[in-house]
Amino acid sequence: SYVLTQSPSVSVAPGETARIACGGNNIESKSVHWYQQRPGQAPVLVVQDDSDRPSGIPDRFSGSNSGNTATLTISRVEVGDEADYYCQVWDSSDSYVFGSGTKVTVL
Amino acid sequence: EVQLVESGGGLVQPGGLLRLSCAASGFLVNSDYMNWVRQAPGKGLEWVSIIYADGSTYYADSVKGRFTVSRDNSNNTLSLQMNSLRAEDTAVYYCARAYCPGDSCPFVSWGQGTLVTVSS
Numbered sequence: 001s002y003v004l005t006q007s008p009s010v011s012v013a014p015g016e017t018a019r020i021a022c023g024g025n026n027i028e029s030k031s032v033h034w035y036q037q038r039p040g041q042a043p044v045l046v047v048q049d050d051s052d053r054p055s056g057i058p059d060r061f062s063g064s065n066s067g068n069t070a071t072l073t074i075s076r077v078e079v080g081d082e083a084d085y086y087c088q089v090w091d092s093s094d095s096y097v098f099g100s101g102t103k104v105t106v107l
Numbered sequence: 108e109v110q111l112v113e114s115g116g117g118l119v120q121p122g123g124l125l126r127l128s129c130a131a132s133g134f135l136v137n138s139d140y141m142n143w144v145r146q147a148p149g150k151g152l153e154w155v156s157i158i159y160a161d162g163s164t165y166y167a168d169s170v171k172g173r174f175t176v177s178r179d180n181s182n183n184t185l186s187l188q189m190n191s192l193r194a195e196d197t198a199v200y201y202c203a204r205a206y207c208p209g210d211s212c213p214f215v216s217w218g219q220g221t222l223v224t225v226s227s
Contacts (some may be wrong), residue, residue, distance in 0.1 A: 024110075031210065031211035033211070033213040033214070035152070035214070037152075042201055042217040042219055042220055043144075043152065043201075043214070043216065043217055044217070045213050045214060045215055047210070048211070048213040048215075049211055049213070052183040054213075054215065079183075084151075086151065086152050088152075088213075088214070090211060090212065093153060093167060095157075095167060096153060096154040096157070097154065098141070098144075098151060098152040098153065099151075100151050101151040101152070
C-alpha cells in the first residue's frame with residue numbers, strides 16, 4: 001500500500017514561516033489534502049487538491065506538490081496554528097492514506 | 108449547516124462487539140462518500156472504511172472481515188459494526204464526510220469522535 005512520510009515535528013517562531021513536508025512515491029501524480037488537528041479536537045481540512053483553500057481558511061495556509069514531496073506552508077505563523085498536521089491521499093487500492101502527522105510548535 | 112454526531116463508544120472486552128452510529132444533518136448520507144477514521148491514543152489518523160453513494164464499501168486491511176459499515180437512509184445515519192474487537196482497536200472513532208467536486212474527495216466535515224476502549 002502507498003506510504004506517506006512526515007517529519008514528527010517542526011518548530012517555528014511567531015511571524016515566521018512553517019513548512020511541513022509529506023513524502024510519497026511520485027506523489028505529484030496524486031491529489032494531496034491537508035488537515036489541522038488541534039489538541040482534543042477533530043481534524044479540519046485546511047488545503048485540498050494540493051493547493052486549494054476551503055472557505056474560511058486563512059490565506060496564510062498554502063500548499064504545493066512536486067516530484068516526491070507535497071508541502072504545506074504556513075506563513076506569518078500564529079500561536080493558534082500550533083497543532084498536528086496530516087497529509088492525505090487516495091490510494092489506487094480503494095483506500096485513503098494519511099501521513100504520520102507533524103506537530104507544529106510555535107516557540 | 109452540516110453536522111455529524113457520533114455515539115456508541117465505550118468499554119468492551121477483547122473479542123466483543125460494538126456498534127457505532129453517526130447522525131448526520133445538513134446533507135444526505137446517501138449522496139456523499141461517508142468514512143470512518145480512527146485515532147489511537149497519542150497516535151495519528153488511520154482511515155478505517157468508506158461507503159460510497161452507490162452503497163459499495165471498502166475497508167482498511169486492519170479491520171477487513173471484522174468491521175462492517177452501513178447507512179440508514181431513513182434516519183440519515185451512518186453505522187460501524189465492530190466485531191472481534193482487539194486491544195489495538197482502542198481509539199477515538201470519527202465519521203467524516205467526503206465531498207467530491209472533482210476527481211478527488213477531501214474530508215470536508217468531521218464529527219467530534221467517540222472513544223472505543225477494548226480492555227479486559
